[in-house]
Amino acid sequence: MIGKQIRMERITNRENGRTLIVPLDHGVTAGPIPGIVDIKTAIGKIVDGGANAIVIHKGVVRMGHRGCGHDVGLIVHLSASTALSPDPNSKVLVCSVEEAIKLGADGVSIHVNIGAEDEKEMLRDFGEVSKQCQAWGMPLLAMMYIRGKKIKSESDVAVVKHAARVAAELGADLVKVNYTGDADSFRCVVEGCGVPVLIAGGEKAENDLAVLKNIKDAILAGGGGVSIGRNVFQHDDPSLMIKAIKAIIHENASVAKATAILNGKAKP
Secondary structure, rough: OHHHHHHHHHOOOOOOOOOOEEEEOOOHOOOOOOOOHHHHHEEEEHHHHHOOOEEOOHHHHHHOOOOOOOOOOEEOOOOOOOOOOOOOOOOOOOHHHHHHHOOOOOOOEEEEEOOOHHHHHHHHHHHHHHHHHHHOOEEEEEEEEEOOOOOOOOHHHHHHHHHHHHHHOOOOOEEEOOOOOOOHHHHHHHHHHOOOOOHHHHOOOOHHHHHHHHHHHHHHOOOEEOOHHHHHHHOOOOOHHHHHHHHHHOOOOOHHHHHHHHHHOOOO
């Protein structure tokens, strides 16, 4: 699987295996929300900050995904639904692994809502995408969310570690889940998964310090990095926020050092 290994090194740090991914697929779900109205400018800021990879839909690739001056890993998102749907949790495939390869992708991603009404269809799609990724040597990022009538809390460690394990069992190379709130509980998620576990960013936070602390604790618990969208591209300075996060993930910086970078009081 040399092809997969080569592509994995384009979307992760080859020295520590961790990654800083910025998803920009929100335009399908929520429309041109603040931060991604001008998607090319948004990508440029992310590239300038030094992210490992971005997640975008196939149509955006044609608009220019590489930014200026630096390269960034390209992950093409295969799943979609909109907030206007009667059931926004129902994700369907809108792109294939082969299409992503033709677009020059370094990886693909899918979104699965465990506990949703049509979980079985999403798991079936997961299995098919995983098979194609295995055949083509394509890295697969699985975005695993817990949503449905049986779910009391989407960050409960019991359901998060179950969702992460599902992704590993079905062939994901990277798994994205909600952070469980503290290092000890998140360590249970990591230990029960077997492949790198990334934390999601969720809604735009009012407090940058809380975001950075969660990332630091996740790394200390053995996490593989982050896949954070709105808390990056909706930040007042997306490039600087990425540099602060990057310092934690790839340089083992403290939260204090990362905060100093974010406030312009320390060099990245």
